[in-house]
Amino acid sequence: MQEAIIIIPTYNEIENIEAIIDAVFSQYNEVHILVVDDHSPDKTAQKVEACQSRYSDRLFLLKRTGKQGLGTAYVAGFKWCLKHHYQFVFEMDADFSHNPKDLKRLYNACKENHVDLAIGSRYIKGVNVVNWPLSRVLLSYAASVYVRLITGMKILDPTAGFVCYRRAALEAINLDEIKFIGYAFQIEMKYNTYKKKFNIKEIPIIFTDRLYGVSKLSKGIIKEAIFGVIQMRLKTILGKR
16 A cells, blocks of 8 residues: 555544554555544643654654644645645544455555545445434435535535545645534545546445544534535535635
């Protein structure tokens, strides 16, 4: 996986971060990792710095001043990766909900099959989610249907957070105009990629809920996604996007 880097945003992931770093690097010798930490009170950043003694040439840390949201963390990470000339940029959670073994499948889709955005999809082959309560599964699946209806995208898992972008796709998006900070960010990025007619492909994965730490999902994040999708579509219709 040459020229590839994985962005892992963190806020209070002390229980997971070292294990996910070790798991990725044990399988892939050439890939790099950028951890974007929002000043975690549990000292996640300090744990990453300790890991850098073992992975000094492959593990990087971007420390931010406070909790600013998932979307801004990824935008900061994207800008860092583009500045450092990476050709393939991944998004991945720290909590093992995304299996490191699936990274190669997303990479191959972009590298070998010339896909611009490869999405690790929970819904491309039924519903492949493990350890979520039924209410969470229904909420997530309903959100995917809602997004497709509003935006016209054919993506079955538009809120997925396990993806690989080809550099050209990220360069074509004005990252300074990305608005949303919660899970709506994932929809906004995919919608931008879709509107610019890049090649998008969903790769089936099995999503497993975290064992350690606490989910960052909140009512505010859900509200942002519901109304944000409508706003995003209206701007397109009105020719402002």
